[in-house]
Amino acid sequence: MLEGAEATVHELYYGPIARDLxxxxxxxxxxxxxxxxxxxxxxxxxxxxxxxxxVAIDGYLNPAGAGFLASHAPAASPVLLNLLHQFVHR
Known part of the structure; x- marks a missing residue:
């Protein structure tokens, strides 16, 4: 998931990410x-x-933890939360 200014996200996605083998x-x-x-x-x-x-890394958040997505992405739509949940728990 990429968030930010439209031009920056577009440049990042179609630049280094899309070209990375x-x-x-x-x-x-x-x-x-x-x-x-x-x-x-x-x-x-x-x-x-x-x-x-x-567990010793400052700021580390375990994405597989119970309630992680709901508590750290409160603005996410239910559809997005479901998609992220499936990604994290694969």
Whole structure:
């Protein structure tokens, strides 16, 4: 899920993401303006971890935790929450 200014999101998706050979069969599931960000407090980052070390990382949120999506994405529509739930629990 990409959120932000339309031009920035468009540039990011059709730039480095779509050209990156690690990604296959990309599909845009929804596109358009939002009245509010769905994930206002989330920031991107990457760090190699082990399951034991994740609990010690400042700011780490376990996406598979009970109630995670509902509590961290209060502006999300029920359809989006269902889609994200299926993605997280695969």
């Amino acid at each position: 690690r990604y296959r069969r990309l599909h845009v599931l929804a596109d358009g303006p939002l009245t509010a960000r769905t994930f206002p407090g989330w920031h991107m980052g990457f760090l190699h971890t082990s399951p034991a070390s994740e």
